[in-house]
Amino acid sequence: MTAAAITEEGxxxxxxxxxxxxxxxxxxxxxxxxxxxxxxxxxxxxAVIPYRLGEGEDVSTFDGAVALVLCFLLAxxxxxxxxxxxxxxxxxxxxxxxxxxLAFVLSFLIWSYGDQMTETPTALLNPLPGTVRLxxxxxxxxxxxxxxxxxxxxNLAIEGQxxxxxxxxxxxxxxxxxxxxxxxxxxxxxxxxxxxxxxFALRYxxxxxxxxxxxxxxxxGLTDFLLSQLPRELNxxxxxxxxxxxxxxxxxxxxxxxxxxxxxxxxxxxxxxxSTLLLFETRWGLRVRAVGEHPxxxxxxxxxxxxxxxxxxxxxxxxxxxxGAYFTVGSTGSFDSNASxxxxxxxxxxxxxxxxxxxGATLSACLFGFCFTLQAQxxxxxxxxxxxxxxxxxxxxxxxxxxxxxxxxxxxxxxxPYVKG
Amino acid sequence: xxxxxxxxxxxxxxxxxxxxxxxxxxxxxIHCLLGENGAGKSTLMNMLYGLLDPSEGEVLIDExxxxxxxxxxxxxxxxxxxxxxxxxxxxxxxxxxxxxxxESVRGGVxxxxxxxxxxxxxxxxxxxxxxxxxxxxEHLPVGVQxxxxxxxxxxxxxxxxxxxxxxxxxxxQEIEELMQIMRELxxxxxxxxxxxxxxxxxxxxxxxxxxxxxxxxxxxxDPSTSEAELAEMMVGRSVKLxxxxxxxxRRDTVLQVEHLTxxxxxxxxxVKDIGFEVRAGEVLGVAGVQGNGQTELVKALIGLIRPDxxxxxxxxxxxxxxxxRRSLEAGVGYIPEDRSHDGNVGSFxxxxxxxxxxxxxxxxxxxxxxxxxxxxxxxxxxxxxFDIRTESDQTPVSAxxxxxxxxxxxxREFSRPLKLLVASQPTRGVDVGSIEFxxxxxxxxxxxxxxVVIVSTELDEIYALxxxxxxxxxxxxxxxxxxxxxxxxxxxxxxxxxxxGEERV
Numbered sequence: 001m002t003a004a005a006i007t008e009e010g011x012x013x014x015x016x017x018x019x020x021x022x023x024x025x026x027x028x029x030x031x032x033x034x035x036x037x038x039x040x041x042x043x044x045x046x047a048v049i050p051y052r053l054g055e056g057e058d059v060s061t062f063d064g065a066v067a068l069v070l071c072f073l074l075a076x077x078x079x080x081x082x083x084x085x086x087x088x089x090x091x092x093x094x095x096x097x098x099x100x101x102l103a104f105v106l107s108f109l110i111w112s113y114g115d116q117m118t119e120t121p122t123a124l125l126n127p128l129p130g131t132v133r134l135x136x137x138x139x140x141x142x143x144x145x146x147x148x149x150x151x152x153x154x155n156l157a158i159e160g161q162x163x164x165x166x167x168x169x170x171x172x173x174x175x176x177x178x179x180x181x182x183x184x185x186x187x188x189x190x191x192x193x194x195x196x197x198x199x200f201a202l203r204y205x206x207x208x209x210x211x212x213x214x215x216x217x218x219x220x221g222l223t224d225f226l227l228s229q230l231p232r233e234l235n236x237x238x239x240x241x242x243x244x245x246x247x248x249x250x251x252x253x254x255x256x257x258x259x260x261x262x263x264x265x266x267x268x269x270x271x272x273x274x275s276t277l278l279l280f281e282t283r284w285g286l287r288v289r290a291v292g293e294h295p296x297x298x299x300x301x302x303x304x305x306x307x308x309x310x311x312x313x314x315x316x317x318x319x320x321x322x323x324g325a326y327f328t329v330g331s332t333g334s335f336d337s338n339a340s341x342x343x344x345x346x347x348x349x350x351x352x353x354x355x356x357x358x359x360g361a362t363l364s365a366c367l368f369g370f371c372f373t374l375q376a377q378x379x380x381x382x383x384x385x386x387x388x389x390x391x392x393x394x395x396x397x398x399x400x401x402x403x404x405x406x407x408x409x410x411x412x413x414x415x416x417p418y419v420k421g
Numbered sequence: 422x423x424x425x426x427x428x429x430x431x432x433x434x435x436x437x438x439x440x441x442x443x444x445x446x447x448x449x450x451i452h453c454l455l456g457e458n459g460a461g462k463s464t465l466m467n468m469l470y471g472l473l474d475p476s477e478g479e480v481l482i483d484e485x486x487x488x489x490x491x492x493x494x495x496x497x498x499x500x501x502x503x504x505x506x507x508x509x510x511x512x513x514x515x516x517x518x519x520x521x522x523x524e525s526v527r528g529g530v531x532x533x534x535x536x537x538x539x540x541x542x543x544x545x546x547x548x549x550x551x552x553x554x555x556x557x558x559e560h561l562p563v564g565v566q567x568x569x570x571x572x573x574x575x576x577x578x579x580x581x582x583x584x585x586x587x588x589x590x591x592x593x594q595e596i597e598e599l600m601q602i603m604r605e606l607x608x609x610x611x612x613x614x615x616x617x618x619x620x621x622x623x624x625x626x627x628x629x630x631x632x633x634x635x636x637x638x639x640x641x642x643d644p645s646t647s648e649a650e651l652a653e654m655m656v657g658r659s660v661k662l663x664x665x666x667x668x669x670x671r672r673d674t675v676l677q678v679e680h681l682t683x684x685x686x687x688x689x690x691x692v693k694d695i696g697f698e699v700r701a702g703e704v705l706g707v708a709g710v711q712g713n714g715q716t717e718l719v720k721a722l723i724g725l726i727r728p729d730x731x732x733x734x735x736x737x738x739x740x741x742x743x744x745x746r747r748s749l750e751a752g753v754g755y756i757p758e759d760r761s762h763d764g765n766v767g768s769f770x771x772x773x774x775x776x777x778x779x780x781x782x783x784x785x786x787x788x789x790x791x792x793x794x795x796x797x798x799x800x801x802x803x804x805x806x807f808d809i810r811t812e813s814d815q816t817p818v819s820a821x822x823x824x825x826x827x828x829x830x831x832x833r834e835f836s837r838p839l840k841l842l843v844a845s846q847p848t849r850g851v852d853v854g855s856i857e858f859x860x861x862x863x864x865x866x867x868x869x870x871x872x873v874v875i876v877s878t879e880l881d882e883i884y885a886l887x888x889x890x891x892x893x894x895x896x897x898x899x900x901x902x903x904x905x906x907x908x909x910x911x912x913x914x915x916x917x918x919x920x921x922g923e924e925r926v
Contacts, residue, residue, distance in 0.1 A: 017729075018688030281531050283524045290510050290521050297508035300472070301522030301577070302493025412511070420472075 019085075026082035029399065033104045034075035040111035041068040049113035050123040054256050059123045064110035071103035109374075112383055122380050127373045128257040135362075135369030136268045136330065137162065137340070140323030141347025142354065142361035143275045144190075144316035149356055150279060151312035152292035153201055154415040156212020157193060158320045159344025160219030164189040165324020167223040170335040171230075173237030173328070180263060182237055182329035183322060190321015191314055193219060198313045202306050205417035216344075224337055235334045240264055264322070264330040271319055275358040288312050292411035295418040305418045320344070349397055355408050371396050422483060422499055422580035422612065423448055429478035431464050438464040440636045441478065446581060451603055451613045453623045455655055456633035457852045458823060462616045463505070465633070466583050470502045471495040493522075501579025503570040505586045511559035516541050518558055519573045544572050548605055563710070564595035571602065575611075582606065583614045588622055592710050593880065593912030600626045618655070619881075620648045656853045664860045667868070669888040672701040675872035676722075676841050681731035681741075683717045691717045693896035695731070699841070699872040704863070706887030706904075707876040710915055714896035715876045716758065719845045722874065723755045724748040735841060749778055752840035756830055756847050758876070760823075764830040767819030771811050772800040774818045775833050782837070799836070807832040808858065824855030831859055835866060842866055845876040860885060880908060 047064040078100045081087045087096060113124050141158045148155035165186035172185025193215060200206040227235065240262035248259040279285040288308055290298040295305045327339040346368050347361075354360025371393035378389055424446040431439040438461045446452045456462045467473040469480060471489035479486045482498055489495040495502075509518050516537040525536035541554035550568045558566060567587060574582055584603070588596045603613055603626055617623060623630055623644065630642045632654040640654050652660040676699040683692035692714045699705045709715055720726040722733060727742035734740070735751050749755070757763035765774045776785050776796055785796050800814035809828045811821055818829055827848070834842070844863065848856040863886060867873050875886050883890055884904050891901045892914035900914045 017684045017690070021688060283526050283530060283532060286513075286517060286521060286524060286532060290513070293510045293512055294508070297510055297518075298521065300470075300492045300502070300504070300508045301573075302491060302496055303522050 023082060023085050023087075026087055027079070030075060030079040030082050030100060032399075033100055034072065034079050037068070037072040037075050037103060037107045040107040041072050044068060044111050044114040046116075047110055047114045049110055050116075050121050051113075051126070052123045053126045053253065054129075055125070064106075064114065068107050068110055071107040074103045075100055112378060112381055116381075125377060126253070126256075127370060127377065128253070129260070130373035130376070131366060131370045132257055132261060132265060133331070133369075134372045135366045136265050137323040137326040137343050138347045138350055138365035138368055139268050139362050140271055140319045140326070141344050142350040142365050143271050143358060144320035144323070145348055145351035146275060146279070146354075146356055146358050146361055147288075147312045147316040147319070149351065149414050150292045150411055151288045151309045152295060152411055152413040152416060152418070153197070153309050153313055154208040154212065155197065155313070155316055155320075156209055156348070157197055157215035157219070157344075158323075158347050159340055159342065160212075160216040161190040161193045161317055161320035162324035162327070162340040162344045162347075163216075163219040163223050163338070164193050165321035166327040166339040167226060167324075167335050168321075169325035169330075170235055170237045170328035170333075171226075174234050177238065179238040179240045179329045182240075183264065183267070183325050186321045186325030186329075187318050188321065190317040190319070190324060192317075193321075194313050194317025197317070198310050201417070202309055202313070205419070208415045220338065223335070223339075227335060227337060237329050237333055239331070239333050240329050262330060264326055267322060271322070272358055272362050275319075279358065284308075284311075289411070291418075292413055295413050295416075299418070299420065309418075320347075323347070346393070346397075352408060352410075353397070356410060367396065368393050424500075424581050424612065425481040425484075426465075426469070427479050427481065429465065429468060429480065430476050431461075431468060431473060432476045438636050439468070439475075442633075442636075442638055444631055444638065446612050446614060447629075448580075448612055449607055449610050450628040451607050451615055451626055453627035453630045454614060454616045454633060455618065455620070455623050455630055455651060456616075457618055457655055458850045459852065460633045460655075461636040462633055463585060464636075466502065466585055466614070466616060469495065470500060470583065496522075496577045496579075499578060499580035500583065501574025501577055501581070502583040503567065503574060503585065503587055505589065507566050507570055509558045509566055509569060509573075512557065514555050514557055515552055515561075515569050515572075516554040518569060519554075519576050521573075523577060540576060541572060544575050548572075548575065548602065548609065550602060563590045563712075564592070564598070567591070567595075567599065568602070571606075575606075579611065581612045581614065583616070585616045586618075587615070588617065588619060590711060590878075592915045593908055594916055596622065620651050620655075623651065624648065652853065660853055661857055664857075664864055664885045666864045666886075669703045669867065671703050671888075672870065674698050675701050675736060676874070677732070677734045677737075678722075679732045679734075681718070681721060681733065682729045683714070683721045683726055684729055685717055690729075691896050692721065692728075695896075695898055697891055697898060697901070699874055701840075701870045701872050702867055703888045704867050704873040704875055704886050706883040706890045707874060707893055708880060708883045708890055708911060708915060709878065709893035711878050713893045715845070715878075715893055718893070719755075719758070719843055719874075719876055722748075722843050723753055752838060754834040754837075754839040754842040754844075754871075756827075756834055756842070756844040758845035758849065760826050760830050761819070765818045765826055768817050770815045771804070771809065771818050771821070771829055772796060772814040774829050775800050775803050775814075775836070777833060779833070779837060803832040803836060807862075822852070824851040827851050827859065828855060831862060835862060839866065839871045842871050842873045843876075844873065846878065847875065848877075848879075848882060880911065883911075884908075 047068055048061050049064055050059045050061050052059050078096055087093055109124060116122065141162055144158050144161065145155055168189035169182040169186030173179050173182025197211065197215060200211050201208050242260055242262050245259040249255040279289065287298065287303050291303065291305050291308045299305050324340060328335050347365065350361045350364035350368060353364040375389050375392055378384060379386060426442055426444040428441045428443060429439055430441050442465055454462050464473065468475045471492045471494050487498055489498065516534060519541050520537040525533040527533045538554040544550065545552050550572055552565055552568050552572065558569060587599060591599060607613060615627065627644045630644065631638055632640050632642065634655060634657055642651060642654065679696045681692055681695045682690065685691045695718065697705065707715055717726060721728045721741065724740060724743055724745040724747060732739050732741060735753065740748050740751055761767060766777065776799065779785055780791065785792050797814065804811065804814060807828045809832065810825050818826055847863065848859055863873060877883050887904050889901060890904055890911065891898045892911060894915060894917040899917065902911065
């Protein structure tokens with residue numbers, strides 16, 4: 001592709017390669033969406049789909065025939081904008097990406113639930129409450145990632161912190177017979193693993209990637225060992241009960257989604273708001289970010305670099321540990337081997353996709369949570385092979401990162417130990 | 422505030438970086454610390470700023486002995502420092518950078534950005550330091566970033582301000598502005614320690630001059646002292662400040678560059694449609710502030726980057742995009758801007774570094790084997806010819822001083838027949854003696870009929886060597902001039918002004 005054009009004055013006006021890459025990326029993503037929405041539209045004969053807004057609610061129906069056409073047209077318009085390189089930047093661009101994403105999801109759902117020839121068709125259940133639940137551990141893990149990496153410490157061990165968090169939450173909850181106390185257990189276990197992370201990464205400047213892998217192995221081994229050695233009776237915790245917040249939970253759609261959840265989910269809200277405020281509006285946050293970007297600059301104005309890194313690592317560990325508690329007291333109850341099942345790594349992906357910002361990471365984690373929820377529902381329909389369904393969250397990650405995220409810039413001193421002098 | 426340094430000494434193992442240094446900085450003076458690279462100026466200042474622990478000696482502030490374990494202590498005592506490599510967080514705003522470490526807060530924890538912005542505005546007004554408090558530092562030009570550093574120090578109530586080689590990254594105009602700022606600060610009572618190796622600047626702005634050589638204060642002088650005398654104090658012997666050279670005898674065109682456009686790895690266009698030619702026996706100096714595309718131009722010239730468009734022809738053959746090996750074999754010599762990163766392999770011996778790009782040459786290799794004896798002989802000859810000061814040719818090159826490391830690079834590149842020499846910052850961080858030597862060799866190479874391209878951010882060097890000067894700004898050549906043009910005009914070109922009415926040649 002030639003990006004050069006001679007203008008009237010005879011000077012060569014050449015487009016930045018970054019701009020060209022951006023356009024190519026948009027073209028590919030929008031073209032894929034346009035083709036898929038077209039396929040969904042053309043291959044759906046009966047677009048009337050049954051759905052339920054909540055678990056206890058009645059089944060209603062929705063005729064998606066028009067929606068299918070609109071979704072395709074929307075993707076086509078976006079493709080057209082990309083073709084002439086007129087996709088706006090900033091919030092307007094984000095809106096377009098969002099609209100195209102929604103169009104894809106909507107037409108995909110209509111296609112999935114349409115054409116059901118049975119007497120009692122499977123109804124689409126509102127996926128939003130499930131999304132919030134399944135996103136909770138991802139978001140808490142992502143907060144751990146944001147805090148540590150903003151301070152310049154790579155925390156690959158989120159998975160490990162979650163695993164010990166899950167186990168010790170179950171143990172603590174069983175011993176005290178209180179699911180709420182289980183959260184304390186998870187938090188303490190997460191912090192304990194963080195102490196190891198801080199000790200080797202900050203005190204002995206060990207390679208942080210290797211260290212993360214080692215800590216995950218340690219957490220896996222430790223929890224499996226305890227699981228096999230301690231009596232079963234110590235792994236039978238109570239489960240956190242849902243608490244419907246009065247008034248707020250009565251809001252249609254939003255209420256059941258956000259305000260009829262268990263304590264851990266509410267703590268997650270606090271963690272997100274708290275991390276954002278802490279990092280961007282407080283003295284501590286300014287210093288943490290300075291330490292992660294340019295530790296020497298922080299040192300020359302009298303800031304104790306490693307002390308701040310320690311604080312960020314420990315706080316992160318607390319959040320990841322809490323996130324781990326989701327896998328026991330927050331959902332199923334007793335601990336199974338490898339309960340966190342890769343959620344720590346997905347949280348890490350959310351951190352990067354969210355550009356190391358708590359809000360961005362939260363939204364990314366919600367995208368993954370949404371995929372998990374849909375995947376669980378769609379498994380009841382036989383339209384898509386189960387293997388492909390299980391891979392879908394990762395496919396979505398790939399497309400989202402490649403298509404929308406672009407070049408991301410981690411904190412400049414991420415993973416670099418600070419040595420004075 | 423009066424600052425007194427008494428017998429301050431710093432040893433690193435056997436090496437004495439600072440040897441019983443005595444200095445007194447009077448209130449409200451600009452005290453210049455003049456010395457070559459590696460003379461020990463930065464070590465001294467790092468001790469003063471709490472970044473290094475002195476081995477011996479003491480620091481007195483207003484007659485009271487003080488010791489600084491951390492920069493925080495030094496700041497509290499009223500010492501501020503503008504580091505050579507800025508200590509600014511690029512992704513923070515000016516106000517955030519200034520308040521870092523001493524934040525304006527509400528309720529003890531929450532940042533009060535409004536108050537910090539006001540503080541920057543007030544200081545910027547009081548001292549005439551123009552800057553937008555809400556701009557992101559990474560978007561600011563280097564000269565303005567430096568102002569931010571000064572404001573940062575002042576906002577910590579610095580009474581003594583250390584400026585460590587502050588002019589290295591500035592255009593001549595920015596240097597003039599900085600000096601104005603320094604005078605303004607002095608007049609309002611701040612003392613300034615101005616560290617530099619540039620004689621012209623010392624004479625222009627200093628009230629008193631202390632000269633440091635090999636870790637010792639070898640004398641003090643006042644600004645009326647001649648440049649030659651100052652240079653002699655600094656180097657320890659008489660120095661030739663100008664390079665003797667005959668006017669160039671321009672012959673056939675060797676290098677012809679047309680419509681060259683280069684993109685950096687981040688996808689941004691950094692060299693934009695450049696064209697120029699260099700003839701045999703001519704030195705073309707490429708002037709410009711660092712980061713205006715010179716690095717990428719040089720990399721394209723020797724084949725390290727494939728250009729997007731354009732032709733680089735050497736004796737009529739296009740060598741663009743064929744890789745450095747093709748360029749080297751075509752007769753291009755290359756002195757890279759960062760010798761420790763690109764020029765030498767630090768852990769290899771001097772002997773090995775001297776054949777780093779000649780190992781395929783029949784002189785040094787037979788099939789897959791190296792001719793070790795010939796390599797050793799070559800090393801002895803080069804060390805002698807280029808006066809490389811090293812214990813032996815088996816010493817790792819990283820153990821040599823900057824000047825001698827650079828001589829290794831120069832010696833290697835000059836030990837094969839060249840058609841074109843591309844030298845980027847050939848004397849950065851090099852002592853005066855080596856600068857003289859390297860400059861003489863480059864001119865000698867020119868006189869042998871080699872076409873030479875010198876890329877340098879030091880205008881003195883550009884003037885000393887060039888037969889023609891091309892000025893780069895924002896990826897373009899904004900003017901090509903002869904070296905008889907005044908510095909101010911080149912300065913304007915370096916700042917991007919193209920309507921100076923200069924004569925194009």
